Amino acid sequence: GAGVSQSPSNKVTEKGKDVELRCDPISGHTALYWYRQSLGQGLEFLIYFQGNSAPDKSGLPSDRFSAERTGGSVSTLTIQRTQQEDSAVYLCASSLVPGNTEAFFGQGTRLTVV
Amino acid sequence: DAKTTQPTSMDCAEGRAANLPCNHSTISGNEYVYWYRQIHSQGPQYIIHGLKNNETNEMASLIITEDRKSSTLILPHATLRDTAVYYCIVRVAGRNNDMRFGAGTRLTVKP
Numbered sequence: 001g002a003g004v005s006q007s008p009s010n011k012v013t014e015k016g017k018d019v020e021l022r023c024d025p026i027s028g029h030t031a032l033y034w035y036r037q038s039l040g041q042g043l044e045f046l047i048y049f050q051g052n053s054a055p056d057k058s059g060l061p062s063d064r065f066s067a068e069r070t071g072g073s074v075s076t077l078t079i080q081r082t083q084q085e086d087s088a089v090y091l092c093a094s095s096l097v098p099g100n101t102e103a104f105f106g107q108g109t110r111l112t113v114v
Numbered sequence: 115d116a117k118t119t120q121p122t123s124m125d126c127a128e129g130r131a132a133n134l135p136c137n138h139s140t141i142s143g144n145e146y147v148y149w150y151r152q153i154h155s156q157g158p159q160y161i162i163h164g165l166k167n168n169e170t171n172e173m174a175s176l177i178i179t180e181d182r183k184s185s186t187l188i189l190p191h192a193t194l195r196d197t198a199v200y201y202c203i204v205r206v207a208g209r210n211n212d213m214r215f216g217a218g219t220r221l222t223v224k225p
Contacts, residue, residue: 004157033213043158043201043215091157093213102148103213105157 004106006092012112013082021077021109025094032075033103034067035091043091049075082113118202123220126196132189134219136202139183145206147178149187151198152218158201161187192223 005024013019025032034046045059049069060066064082069075079086089110095103119137126132138147148163162169162176164185169176175188189196201218 035215042199042217043152045214048213093158102160102163103150104160107157 004092004094004104006090006106006109008109009107010110010112012114015084015113016081018078018080019082019111021079021090021111023075023077023092023094023106025073025075025092026104027073029094029096029104030072031095031097031103032069033093033095034075034077035093036061036088037091037108038088046077046090079111082111084113087111087113118204118216120200120202120216120219122217123222125222125224126189126192128194128223128225129191132187132192132196132221132223134187134189134200134202134221135184136187137184138202138204141182141204142206145204147176147182147185148203148205149174149176150201150203150215151196152201153195153198158215161200192221194223194225197221197223 004026007022011019030051032049036044036046047054047057047059047067051072052069064080067077089108091105091108093103093105095101146163146165149161150158151161152158162171162174164176164178166178166182178185199218199220201215203215205213
């Protein structure tokens with residue numbers, strides 16, 4: 001595709017429900033990153049994929065958060081039993097290879113837990 | 115990976131050069147310096163990156179000190195649309211790694 005695509009762009013969910021956020025990276029990009037950005041805050045690193053594997057899951061805030069990537073392309077971030085503090089913009093980025101190439105970001109999914 | 119420190123905020127007059135500093139005193143020899151910016155309500159946008167030589171593109175210039183412990187991003191003629199949070203990060207070249215952002219510098223360009 002032309003850029004990194006995230007869906008949905010906005011999601012309102014009730015506390016306790018599960019949500020799935022989707023990221024379609026740029027075609028051919030092997031590295032994929034997930035971040036969380038709370039209102040007025042910086043980018044909090046969540047997880048990084050190289051191909052389908054995630055070398056570092058230490059950024060996931062709790063065991064309610066999980067992510068997977070299949071076919072080296074689409075990734076989903078799942079939040080189980082959502083809490084109000086999960087409300088944030090979730091951003092995805094991809095790059096051609098890890099390391100010294102630029103990363104391209106999607107426009108994010110704004111999650112609101114009510 | 116090395117950490118970076120940046121001023122929390124800066125102001126710049128429209129039309130003047132904006133010089134944004136970044137300290138990365140523990141940078142390793144194989145780590146690149148990257149700059150991104152995030153305009154309100156948008157995803158971050160890549161600006162420029164470099165290893166040890168100064169770099170210039172259509173958006174900005176990157177000046178890296180000889181000892182590589184600090185760098186400066188220069189926007190030569192700042193416009194109101196350059197108001198954003200600017201992030202300086204360092205990344206190891208050519209190996210699997212994460213990409214972690216600090217708090218960045220909030221640049222406000224004033225008319």
